[in-house]
Each structure stands twice: as C-alpha cells, then as structure tokens.
Amino acid sequence: MSSLAGTWSLVRFVLKRDRLRLGVWIAILGLVPVGTASAFAGLYTTELSRQELAATVASNPAMVAFLGPVHASNIGALTAWRIGTLGSLLVALMAVLTMIRHTRDEEETGRRELLGSTVVGRNAPLSAALVVTVAAGLAIGMILAGGLVGLELPVAGAVAYGLGFAGVAIVFAAIGAIAAQLTEGAAAARGIGVAAAGLVFLLRMVGDGGAGNGLSWLTWLSPIGWFSRLRPFADEQWWVLLLWLGVGLACGVVAFGLSARRDVGAGVFPPRPGPAVGGPRLGSSGGLAWRLQRGSLIGWTVGLMAIGAVYGSVGDSIGDMLDDNPQLAEIFELIGGEQGITDVFFSAAVGIMAIVASAYAIRAVLRLRAEEDEMKAELILATATPRIRWAASHLLFGLAGPALMLILGGAVAGATYGLIIGDVAGQVSRVVGSAMIQLPAVWVLTGIAMALFGIAPRLASVSWAALVVFLLLGQLGQILQFPQWSLNLSPFSHIPLIPAESLRVLPLVLLALVATGLVAAGLVGFRRRDIAAG
Amino acid sequence: MSTAISVSSVVKTFGQTRALDGLDLEVETGEVHGFLGPNGAGKTTAIRVLLGLLRHDSGHASLLGGDPWTEATELHRRLAYVPGDVMLWPNLTGGEVIDLLGRLRGGLDQGKRKRLLERFDLDPTKKGRTYSKGNRQKVALVAALSSNVELLILDEPTAGLDPLMEAEFRNSIEEDRVDGRTVLLASHILAEVEALCDRISIVRRGRTVESGTLSELRHLTRTTISAELAVDPAPLADLASVHDLRIRDHRVDFEVESSDLGDVLQRLAPFGVRSLVSHPPTLEELFMRHYRDEQAVS
Numbered sequence: 037m038s039s040l041a042g043t044w045s046l047v048r049f050v051l052k053r054d055r056l057r058l059g060v061w062i063a064i065l066g067l068v069p070v071g072t073a074s075a076f077a078g079l080y081t082t083e084l085s086r087q088e089l090a091a092t093v094a095s096n097p098a099m100v101a102f103l104g105p106v107h108a109s110n111i112g113a114l115t116a117w118r119i120g121t122l123g124s125l126l127v128a129l130m131a132v133l134t135m136i137r138h139t140r141d142e143e144e145t146g147r148r149e150l151l152g153s154t155v156v157g158r159n160a161p162l163s164a165a166l167v168v169t170v171a172a173g174l175a176i177g178m179i180l181a182g183g184l185v186g187l188e189l190p191v192a193g194a195v196a197y198g199l200g201f202a203g204v205a206i207v208f209a210a211i212g213a214i215a216a217q218l219t220e221g222a223a224a225a226r227g228i229g230v231a232a233a234g235l236v237f238l239l240r241m242v243g244d245g246g247a248g249n250g251l252s253w254l255t256w257l258s259p260i261g262w263f264s265r266l267r268p269f270a271d272e273q274w275w276v277l278l279l280w281l282g283v284g285l286a287c288g289v290v291a292f293g294l295s296a297r298r299d300v301g302a303g304v305f306p307p308r309p310g311p312a313v314g315g316p317r318l319g320s321s322g323g324l325a326w327r328l329q330r331g332s333l334i335g336w337t338v339g340l341m342a343i344g345a346v347y348g349s350v351g352d353s354i355g356d357m358l359d360d361n362p363q364l365a366e367i368f369e370l371i372g373g374e375q376g377i378t379d380v381f382f383s384a385a386v387g388i389m390a391i392v393a394s395a396y397a398i399r400a401v402l403r404l405r406a407e408e409d410e411m412k413a414e415l416i417l418a419t420a421t422p423r424i425r426w427a428a429s430h431l432l433f434g435l436a437g438p439a440l441m442l443i444l445g446g447a448v449a450g451a452t453y454g455l456i457i458g459d460v461a462g463q464v465s466r467v468v469g470s471a472m473i474q475l476p477a478v479w480v481l482t483g484i485a486m487a488l489f490g491i492a493p494r495l496a497s498v499s500w501a502a503l504v505v506f507l508l509l510g511q512l513g514q515i516l517q518f519p520q521w522s523l524n525l526s527p528f529s530h531i532p533l534i535p536a537e538s539l540r541v542l543p544l545v546l547l548a549l550v551a552t553g554l555v556a557a558g559l560v561g562f563r564r565r566d567i568a569a570g
Numbered sequence: 571m572s573t574a575i576s577v578s579s580v581v582k583t584f585g586q587t588r589a590l591d592g593l594d595l596e597v598e599t600g601e602v603h604g605f606l607g608p609n610g611a612g613k614t615t616a617i618r619v620l621l622g623l624l625r626h627d628s629g630h631a632s633l634l635g636g637d638p639w640t641e642a643t644e645l646h647r648r649l650a651y652v653p654g655d656v657m658l659w660p661n662l663t664g665g666e667v668i669d670l671l672g673r674l675r676g677g678l679d680q681g682k683r684k685r686l687l688e689r690f691d692l693d694p695t696k697k698g699r700t701y702s703k704g705n706r707q708k709v710a711l712v713a714a715l716s717s718n719v720e721l722l723i724l725d726e727p728t729a730g731l732d733p734l735m736e737a738e739f740r741n742s743i744e745e746d747r748v749d750g751r752t753v754l755l756a757s758h759i760l761a762e763v764e765a766l767c768d769r770i771s772i773v774r775r776g777r778t779v780e781s782g783t784l785s786e787l788r789h790l791t792r793t794t795i796s797a798e799l800a801v802d803p804a805p806l807a808d809l810a811s812v813h814d815l816r817i818r819d820h821r822v823d824f825e826v827e828s829s830d831l832g833d834v835l836q837r838l839a840p841f842g843v844r845s846l847v848s849h850p851p852t853l854e855e856l857f858m859r860h861y862r863d864e865q866a867v868s
Contacts, residue, residue, distance in 0.1 A: 221699070309695035310662075314669030318662075324670060328659065411657040415710070418621045419674035420647040567623040569614070 042156035046164035050138050058172050061130045065201065066179030069123060073115040073187055086114060093117065101245030102346060104264040112189045112269030116197055120268070124260045125237050127176065127201050128208040131169050132229035135212030138165035141222040143301050162216075162295055166209055166288065173205020193269030200263045203280030207259040208233060210287030217294035219303040236260050259283060321421045325429035328407075329400060333437050336396040340389055340445035347385040348452025348467075351378055382449070382467055383533040389445050390474035390528065391507055393438035394481040398499045400433035401485035405496040408568055423563050427490075431555065434482040439475055446471030470534040476547035477527035481506075483554025490558030493568060572635075574599045574721055574752040575620065580629035582615055582776075589615040590626065591776035597754055597769075599720075602747055604767030605756040606857060612776040613756040614654060617725050620754075621651055634721060647676045649721040650714035654729060654756075656706040658698030664709040665694030671713040682716040689738050704730035715742055722746065722753045728762060740766060760854050772857065780856070791851045791859065792825040795834075800842025809837060820844075 051058070080086045086109040093099050093106045104121035107113050139162055142148040148161060177198030184194035208229075215229040240261030243254030255261035259280060266276040294304055317323045404427055407413040416426055446468040454463030485499040506526035513523045523529050527550070530543040575597035582590040590612050597603040607613050618624045620633050622642030631638055636645045650671075658667055672678030687694055690708045701709065707730045714722055728736045736759075743753060743766050757763050763770060770787060772780040780787055792813060803822045806812055811830035816823045826834045838846075 307697070307700060309693075310666065310697055312663065312665040312694040314666040314673070318666055318670050319673040321674070324659075327662065411653065411655060412659060414618075414621075414623055414653060415651075415657075415671065416674065417623060418646060418649075418651040418653075419671060420643050420676070421674050422643045564625075566625060567618070569618065569624075 039157040039159040040163055041160060042154070043160040043163045043167070046151075046156065046160055047167050050164055050168045054134070054138075054168070058134065058168070061134075062172055062175045062179065065123060065127055065130065066176045067183065069115055069119040069180050069197070070183030070187065072119050073111055073184055073189065076111050076114050076118075077187065080111070080114070083109065086110070089114065099349065100247070101241050102349060104240070104244050104261075105247070107264070107267050107270035110269055111187075112184065112193045112197070113267075115184075116193075116268040116270075117264075120197070120200070120263050121240070121260060123201065124204045124263045125233060127173060127204045128233040128236070128260060129230065131173060131205045131208035132212040132215065132233055133226065134169045134172065135165050135209055136216050136222055136225050136229055138168065139213065139216040140219070140225045144220065144222045146301075148300060158300075159292060159295065162213060162291065166213060169209035169212070170202075170206055173202040173209070176205070177202040190269060192272055196266055196272040196274070197268040199277055200266045200268060203266075203277055203284075204259060204263065206284035207280050207287065210284045210291060213291035214287055214294065217291060217298065217303065218305050220301070220307050221303075225303075233260075240264075320429075321416055321426045322429040322432075324416065325403075325433065329403065329430065329433045329437075332396070332399065333433060333440075336392070336437070337441045337444055340392055340441040341448045343389060343392065344445040344447070344449035344467075345452050347382070347389075348449040348454075349456070351381060351385075351449075351453040352456045380533070382453075382470060383537075385449060386442075386446060386467065386471040386474055387510065387528065387531075389442060389449075389471060390438075390478055390531075391503070391510075393441050393445075393474070394478045394503055394506075396441065397434040397438045397478055397482040398485045398503060400437055401431060401482055401489060402496055402499065403433075404430045405489050405493055408493065411569075414567055417567060424559055427486075427559060427562050431482070431486055431559075434485065435479060435555075438478045438482070439472075442471040442474060442478070443468055473534055473539070473544060474528070474531055476544045476551060477531050479551035480527040480547055480554065483551040483558070486558030487554040487561070488558070490561030490563075490565070493565070572599045573597070573632075574601075575603075575633055575754060577616070577620070577631045578629060580616070580619060580626045580631050582612075582619060582624060582626045589776055590619070590629075592629065593773065593776060594778045594781070595771055595773075596781070597752060599752050600747075600750050601768040602743060602753040602755060602766050604763035604770040605754055605773065606758065606760070606763055606770055607756075607773040608758065611773045613773060614725055615776075616773070617651075617723055617754070617756060620723065621646075648719055649723060650675055650717040650719045651723045652707070652710045652714045652725060652727045654725040654727075656703075656710040658701060658706050658709060660697060660699035662698050663695055664692060664698070664701065664705070664712075667698065667709050668694065668713040668716070671710075672717050675717045675719055677718045678713075679716050679718055683712060686712045686716055686742065689742070690735060702730070704732065704735070707731060708735070711739065711742075715746070720751060722751060724753065725756045726758070727755070728757070728759060736762065760852075760857060764852075787856055788828070788850045791856055792827055793831060793848050793850055794823070794825050795846065795848045796821070796823045797838065797846045798822075798844040799838075800844060803841060806838075806841070809834065 080089060090106045090109040093103075102122075104117060106117045142151070142161065151161065177200075179198075180201060181194040181198030184197060185191055211232050212229045215225045215232065218228060219225050236258045237260050240255045240258035243252050243256070243258065243261055244264070246252070246254070255265065262276050262279055265273060267273050298304060318327065404413070407416075407430075413426070417423060447464050449471075450464035450467030451460055453467070454460035457463070481499065481503055484502050485496065488496045488499055506528055509518065509523055509526040510528050513526075527547055530547060532538065532540045532543065573596060575595060577593055577595040580590050580593045581588065593612060593616055595605070595616065605613055605616070615624065619626045619631055620638050622638045622645070625639050634645055634648055638645060658664070662670070668683060669678065672683070686692075690712060692705060692708045692712060696705075698706070707727065711724075711727055714724070728739050731739060740762065743755070746753060747766075753766075755763065755767060764784065767784070769783050770781070771778050772787075799820050799822060801820075803817055803820065806817075806822060806824070807815055811826060811834055813825045813827075814823075
C-alpha cells in the first residue's frame with residue numbers, strides 16, 4: 037500500500053522527537069499504580085482493615101462516582117479502584133494529546149507539507165501517530181502489569197489491569213485521530229478530543245454514582261467506565277477487552293475515511309468566519325482584555341470548582357476515618373475531634389485552591405508581558421490608550437479572577453460537603469469564608485508578577501519561581517525543619533487556618549498592603565520604562 | 571506652514587548601542603515625508619520615540635506641537651501608526667481589529683473603511699491566525715488609513731504587499747495628501763519614496779545625513795552626461811570639473827557636479843556635439859552613495 041509508504045521512518049522520527057515526553061507519561065501512568073499497590077499493602081495489612089476500607093467506599097456515593105466501585109477487598113482490587121478509573125482518564129488524555137500533536141499540529145504549522153513532498157504516503161503520518169500512541173498504551177500496561185506481578189499480586193489480575201489501560205489508549209488514540217481530521221486549528225482539535233474524554237468520564241460518573249437508581253447502564257456507554265467492568269483482581273471479565281478493540285477499530289476506520297476525503301491542511305469543518313465588524317464591547321482596552329482573558333478565566337474557574345467538588349465529596353470520609361481508628365481519634369481529640377479534623381482538612385483544601393488561584397493570577401498578569409513581547413501591545417499603546425489603563429485592564433483579571441474562583445470553588449466544596457452531611461447553607465458560608473481569607477496572599481503573587489513586569493520585564497517569569505518556592509515552603513518546610521524566618525517568606529504562611537484556627541485580621545491587612553505596594557510599584561515602573569521592541 | 575514633527579539632536583542608547591546618535595528630523599504639516607535608511611539605521615527607534623513607546627536620553631522631540639512622552643495619550647488621538655511587523659490576536663477577526671484600533675484612536679470613517687477593504691481585497695471575517703504577513707499588514711493599513719487622524723506614521727508599510735497592492739497603497743497616500751494629512755513614511759523601497767514623498771530625510775547610524783526635497787538632494791550630487799562628439803574628446807580629461815570620464819572612439823560618458831553643469835556644457839560646445847543625453851541622479855544613486863560610505867567606514 038503506497039499510501040502507507042514511509043510509516044516506519046515516521047514512527048522512528050516521532051519516537052525520537054517525543055522520547056522524553058512519552059517517557060514521562062509512560063513512567064508516571066505505569067508506575068503510580070504499582071506505588072499505590074505497594075502503599076496499600078503496607079497500610080492495610082489485615083483482611084479486616086481492607087474490608088473496612090472497601091465498605092467505607094461502597095457506602096459513599098461521591099467516592100464511587102469519582103473513583104468507581106470497589107469489587108473486592110484484596111490489594112489488587114483496591115488499587116484498581118483507587119487508580120484504575122482516574123488512571124484511565126489520564127491514559128485517555130495522553131492518547132488524545134499525543135495523536136493531535138503528531139497529526140493536526142504538524143499540519144497547522146506546515147511541517148506536514150514539507151514531509152508530504154518527500155516519499156511519504158498520504159496515510160503515513162496518521163498511521164505513524166496511531167502506532168506510537170497505541171504502543172505507548174501497551175508500554176504503560178506492560179510496566180504496570182510487570183510491577184504488580186513483582187509485588188506478588190495474581191498474574192491474571194495484573195495482566196487485565198495492564199490490558200485495560202492499553203484498551204483505553206487504543207480507543208482514545210482512534211478518537212484523537214478523528215478529532216484531528218475535523219478542524220484546521222490544532223487547539224480546536226485538542227478541545228474536541230479532551231471534551232470527548234471528559235464526556236466519557238462524566239457518563240461513567242453518573243452511571244457509577246447513580247447505580248442505586250438504575251443508571252449503571254450509562255457506564256456501559258463509557259470506554260473509561262469499561263475499566264471497572266473488566267474487574268481486574270475480582271473475577272476478570274476478559275470479553276470486555278473486545279469492546280475496546282471493536283470501538284477502537286471502528287473509530288480508526290472513520291478517521292482514515294475522513295482523512296481520505298479532505299486536503300492536507302484542511303479540516304472536515306471549514307474554519308468559521310468571524311464577525312466583519314467589532315462588537316460594541318470591543319471599543320476599549322478593557323473590552324480587548326476581556327476577549328483575550330475570558331476563555332482562560334472560565335476554564336480555570338470551572339477547574340477550581342471541580343477541585344472543590346472533589347474536596348467536598350471526601351470531606352465526610354475524613355471524619356469517618358477517625359471512627360475506625362481510635363488512636364488517631366485520640367490525637368485529633370486535641371483539636372476538636374471529628375469536627376476538628378474536617379476543619380483541618382478544609383483549611384488545607386482551600387490552601388491548595390489558593391495556590392491554583394495564584395497560578396491563574398500570575399498567568400493573567402503575565403499576559404501583559406506576552407502582549408508586549410509579541411508586539412501586540414504597541415498597536416494598542418500607539419492609540420489614545422494610556423499605559424496605565426492598558427495595564428490595569430489585564431491586572432484586573434489578576435485581582436478579581438482569583439476572588440471569583442475562590443468564591444465559586446469554595447461554594448462548590450461547601451455545597452458538596454453540605455449535601456452529604458445535610459447542612460448546605462452552613463457549610464457553603466463556612467468554606468467560602470475560609471477560601472476568601474486566602475485572597476490577600478494570592479494578591480501578593482499578583483503583585484509580584486505586576487512589579488516584575490513593570491520594573492524588570494525580562495525577569496517577569498520569575499513570578500512562577502516565587503510561587504513554586506512558596507508552595508514548597510508550605511508543603512515541605514516544616515517537615516524538613518526549615519528555620520522559621522524562611523517559612524515566613526511565604527505569604528500563605530501568614531493566613532490563619534480558618535476554620536481550624538480563629539480569625540486574626542492584622543496579617544490579612546498587612547498582606548493586602550504588601551500586595552498594594554507591589555502592584556503600585558509595577559504600575560509606576562511600567563509608566564516610566566521603554567516598551568520592548570520584540 | 572507649521573511643523574508636524576520636530577526632532578533635534580535626539581540620542582537613544584540601548585546598553586552599549588547608540589541606536590539614535592543625534593538624530594534631526596523636520597516634517598512640515600501636510601507633507602509626505604520619506605524617512606530613508608538601511609536596516610538598523612534607527613528608523614524604527616526614531617518612530618518609537620515619537621510614539622512615546624521609548625524615552626530618549628537627550629535632545630528634543632516634539633510631535634503635533636506636544637511632547638511625545640508626557641502627552642502621548644492626547645497626541646495619539648490625532649495619529650495612526652502602522653508597525654513594520656504587524657502582529658494580530660489569533661482569535662480576533664481583521665474587521666474586529668480595524669474597528670478596535672479605530673475606536674481607540676479618534677474614530678473611524680466607515681465609508682473609507684469599506685472602500686479600503688475593497689481596494690486592498692481584504693476579507694475582514696477571517697481570524698488573525700489565518701492571515702498571511704501581507705494580509706496582517708493590510709489590516710493595520712486599513713485601520714490607520716480610515717481613522718480620522720491628521721498624522722500617519724508608517725514603518726515600512728508595504729514590505730509584505732504584492733506589487734498590485736503596493737500600487738493601491740500609493741493611490742491611497744496620494745488621496746491623503748490631497749486631504750492635507752501629514753505622512754511620515756519610513757521605507758527602504760526607493761521607488762515608493764521617489765513617487766510619493768515631498769521631502770526626504772536619509773538616516774544612517776542613528777544620524778540624519780541628508781534632508782530636503784528630492785530636487786534639492788539631487789542638486790548636491792552629480793549629473794551623468796553621455797555625448798557623441800565630432801572631434802577627439804581626449805582633452806576633456808584635463809577639465810577639473812569632469813569626473814569618471816570614459817572614452818570610446820568619439821563617445822564619452824562622464825559625471826558633473828550640478829554646480830559645474832553650465833560651465834562644462836560651454837566647454838563641450840567646441841568639440842562639436844552631435845548628440846547629448848543627461849540624466850539627474852536617481853534616489854537610488856543618492857542612497858547608494860551614503861550606503862557605500864557606511865560600508866567603507868565599517
């Protein structure tokens with residue numbers, strides 16, 4: 037078949053280009069389940085403790101919805117529950133992203149055309165990407181199965197677990213192949229592929245979560261849900277593997293069919309023309325900033341709400357852990373018993389949410405630097421737009437964006453937890469409140485990014501280093517016994533751990549002042565400096 | 571006539587590099603002024619100083635009677651700028667960018683916007699990421715030319731345009747000249763400058779080396795003369811005002827300083843002139859003379 041000519045040399049080329057990226061995916065997805073199994077084996081040494089864990093999970097619909105059902109109380113089955121369904125989602129994302137990276141990305145940048153003029157058949161790039169992606173799925177499965185067998189778990193279960201991940205990779209490689217045919221832009225194709233993975237995950241979430249209400253058939257519609265139906269380590273249902281193979285083949289045929297009917301560089305969907313005139317809102321630098329920032333604002337906010345939902349849904353089982361463990365309960369009696377530990381848990385949860393919100397804040401402010409660097413800023417600054425107004429239009433997202441996402445993320449966490457324990461109103465206000473007091477620390481990061489942009493634009497990306505340092509200080513500083521002064525460097529260390537601690541206002545005011553000073557310094561510096569010429 | 575742009579002895583350094591080294595530039599209101607120079611001569615830096623994007627170290631610059639740094643916002647209402655390398659936002663259509671930039675200046679002439687879109691054959695519904703370099707430039711040009719402003723600052727605006735579009739660009743600038751708009755046109759496309767500009771400044775290494783109308787500049791340089799003579803032209807070599815003399819039988823080619831032209835023609839008459847062609851220096855020759863100097867220096 038001449039349309040496949042050059043496939044193998046392309047496979048080698050893709051492997052060479054991506055050996056690090058694919059290597060990291062394969063190592064993480066292959067080894068995390070092995071590490072989890074090993075940790076479970078150390079934590080739950082008795083059959084009784086494993087049965088208790090399985091029973092706790094089975095009684096918590098939120099946990100079953102997120103992670104899938106538990107089929108047995110042996111170490112293998114518990115691992116397949118903990119990492120299986122979530123792991124399948126990650127495998128699906130790996131497959132979709134790898135496929136589009138080596139097909140549509142190549143076409144959009146024009147590199148595919150360069151290749152097409154050499155001895156490469158028209159189906160070779162798509163075939164090569166499929167070969168590499170499916171091989172990556174199989175590699176993940178082999179590492180994982182080998183590792184689990186090495187922990188002396190049953191061979192049949194280990195092989196089923198590995199083949200399950202490989203099956204998910206096959207289906208989503210083919211779905212990625214279809215997505216790559218549809219649009220001219222790689223970003224849009226990625227969006228379609230990732231949305232497909234999300235939708236398929238959501239299907240099984242509703243199916244597993246609503247199993248008691250007769251919704252479990254929905255899981256059968258989800259290639260990710262099939263993983264729990266394969267039942268690794270719990271009476272394996274081998275025929276489920278045929279579902280992945282069949283659907284993967286069918287999607288592959290569709291992808292090649294679509295590919296044959298279109299030109300190189302074109303998509304099945306033609307690019308949509310946009311409006312020929314600017315809408316009324318596109319008349320100011322604020323309107324432009326909204327157009328440029330709204331997509332990522334919505335994406336990050338939804339992401340933080342999802343994180344909130346996860347935290348909210350496990351909040352109650354944190355308390356349950358104490359019921360099963362009297363020694364732990366004794367320790368936590370000191371900080372208020374079951375209520376105390378949930379408080380500590382939510383303090384930590386909003387801390388993590390604040391880190392995510394800070395990452396968004398830095399991104400939003402550094403958009404200024406990107407616009408300057410890409411020579412788009414000078415188009416605007418050469419109009420009657422004052423520098424400060426232009427800078428403020430993006431800065432606003434770095435200040436108000438984190439507030440919005442902490443409120444909504446906290447509200448979702450509080451509502452989910454409240455639904456489980458039957459106190460929605462109380463829990464929403466409690467968690468939103470504790471999320472909101474993180475804001476002054478987040479704004480310090482906004483201020484650092486703004487100050488660097490205004491005063492030392494070349495160093496603007498150092499803001500990320502600051503965030504990483506603060507994160508490490510907060511997570512590891514005490515464990516590694518860093519001196520107190522270094523822990524105090526992180527703005528997050530000064531936030532009272534609400535609801536676990538009582539509210540102290542002074543540190544919040546001081547942090548807000550520091551943030552204000554940094555922002556002001558950045559704005560003044562920006563007004564006085566030269567605009568970079570690319 | 572008042573002055574639209576006045577720059578004197580402006581210095582701008584970036585670290586060790588002196589991008590502008592005492593630049594002078596005078597642009598009268600209502601004229602189309604050519605701003606010529608090789609790559610890296612400082613044209614773009616000068617424009618960025620005039621736009622208040624850069625602050626100059628010393629010297630004086632004024633734009634439409636104001637200070638380009640401290641009064642940037644007010645001044646920008648009255649001018650439009652097209653950068654040499656136009657970058658657009660990938661998700662905004664060309665039409666949206668044109669309207670955005672127009673509104674951020676002093677408003678847009680809708681009739682002119684429509685005419686220019688047709689003239690430049692530009693599809694305003696396409697997204698920024700799908701435009702070629704030439705089409706991105708057209709977006710910025712349509713936005714600038716259809717804005718209600720009195721000064722246009724154009725930095726190599728035709729670098730990505732095909733010859734047909736370049737001709738359309740010249741027609742548009744001719745119309746702007748009739749409307750009394752001032753245009754500062756930085757370029758190294760000499761034919762364009764020769765066709766459009768009332769006056770020219772040539773900049774080299776951050777310094778203005780020539781400034782004036784094309785005929786003034788021509789006056790400073792030599793005219794080329796080709797003639798066929800009745801008698802042996804060898805004695806011409808003795809004349810001090812005849813340069814680069816080449817003799818082939820009775821045909822001669824030589825160059826004369828514009829100031830010596832009358833004198834040389836009188837001396838030529840006794841040789842029995844059978845035919846005579848003289849042509850003034852082209853802008854290219856003017857430009858190349860400075861350019862060669864630069865290469866000789868460096």
